[in-house]
Amino acid sequence: MSDMNEKLALARSIARRKVAFIRHAISYLVVIVGLALINNLTWGGYQWWLWVAFGWGIGVVSHFLSAFLYQSGSLVERLAKRELEKMDESDKV
DSSP states (O other), rough: HHHHHHHHHHHHHHHHHHHHHHHHHHHHHHHHHHHHHHHHTTTTTSOOOHHHHHHHHHHHHHHHHHIIGGGGHHHHHHHHHHHHHHHHHHOOO
């Protein structure tokens, strides 16, 4: 039962991180579109909003990587399992 509770807690943690990323991405899109509209409707010259989009975009990309690719060390776990499988195969030969 304890193993099931641990899995459930881990699943909830991963789900929370994914939802947090989705909220971050939506707020990014809304703000960047708003800044682009403000820039183009009021001045229309230099596109300064692109600097904000680029800077904040780096944060959104890193948030995506942490939420979807590097979930609680799952990348490390997969690589470790792969190495163990290689070791087992070499022992059989």
